[in-house]
Amino acid sequence: MKIVVCVKQVPDTKGGVKFKPDGTLDRGAMLAIMNPDDKAGLEAALRLKDQYGAEVTVLTMGLPKAEAVLREAFAMGADKGILVTDRVLGGADTWATSSTIAGAIRNLDYDLIITGRQAIDGDTAQVGPQISEHLNLPVISYAEEIKVDEKAKTVEVKRQFEDRYHIVKAKMPCLVTALSELNEPRYMTPGGIFDAFEKEVTVWGRADLKDVDDSNLGLKGSPTQIAKASDKVKKGQGEKVVLDSADEAVEYLMGKLVEKHIV
Numbered sequence: 001m002k003i004v005v006c007v008k009q010v011p012d013t014k015g016g017v018k019f020k021p022d023g024t025l026d027r028g029a030m031l032a033i034m035n036p037d038d039k040a041g042l043e044a045a046l047r048l049k050d051q052y053g054a055e056v057t058v059l060t061m062g063l064p065k066a067e068a069v070l071r072e073a074f075a076m077g078a079d080k081g082i083l084v085t086d087r088v089l090g091g092a093d094t095w096a097t098s099s100t101i102a103g104a105i106r107n108l109d110y111d112l113i114i115t116g117r118q119a120i121d122g123d124t125a126q127v128g129p130q131i132s133e134h135l136n137l138p139v140i141s142y143a144e145e146i147k148v149d150e151k152a153k154t155v156e157v158k159r160q161f162e163d164r165y166h167i168v169k170a171k172m173p174c175l176v177t178a179l180s181e182l183n184e185p186r187y188m189t190p191g192g193i194f195d196a197f198e199k200e201v202t203v204w205g206r207a208d209l210k211d212v213d214d215s216n217l218g219l220k221g222s223p224t225q226i227a228k229a230s231d232k233v234k235k236g237q238g239e240k241v242v243l244d245s246a247d248e249a250v251e252y253l254m255g256k257l258v259e260k261h262i263v
Helices: 036-052 064-076 094-105 127-135 190-196 246-259
Strands: 002-006 009-011 032-034 055-061 080-084 112-116 139-149 154-161 164-171 174-178 202-204
Touching (some): 002 036, 002 127, 009 064, 032 064, 036 055, 036 064, 036 139, 036 174, 055 094, 064 190, 080 094, 094 127, 112 127, 127 139, 127 174, 139 164, 154 174
Parallel strands (some): 002 112, 055 080, 080 202, 112 174, 139 174
Antiparallel strands (some): 009 032, 139 154, 154 164
């Protein structure tokens, strides 16, 4: 079985968020981590590797420094790593990003593609399903449990859905988007960390993308345009009220709830 896992290097918001003049994130100026949902997807793939001897290829699109998440994936147990990076791909929205990743995946053999549900920087949950659409694959999103029947070539997913869940089965090849609640990702081992820096990362650019038109790439190929972006706005100090008794406090709170039409 061959599994492709799509991961993204995202800003570590604990270190602050910075923007470029065009409204896009200045990723080169921020601390970065592997996206949590993607990491759960990687762990799911590694568990399938432990169970079936699957080959796990991790693919990421980003700046050259995004190689770090591939090294982390190697240290966790991934077999191959591909970095898709090129200046013409910068500033991509979800459509341009999914077009790029699909163009890269068309060069690979795979039975299963796993992506995270969504990235913590964009929170759109669009890229995974869009990749499946580009590749004409079935997709099961919001996976909180994944089982594979290698003989039948099927994947069965427990899919989160509001206050209940679905059990959905699909024939492979297919794409699954993973929730961070799917599992607890393993730690990198000391030996894995040493080995990770011995492994070769494959680097692809625009010329390596298959069946993708330039009009669907980068900032120019992004139909979503950012009008304005900013860091979190700090809230002002709230109203402080000192009352003499519990009854007065209840009366005051109920009055505010009525005033705001909450009750």
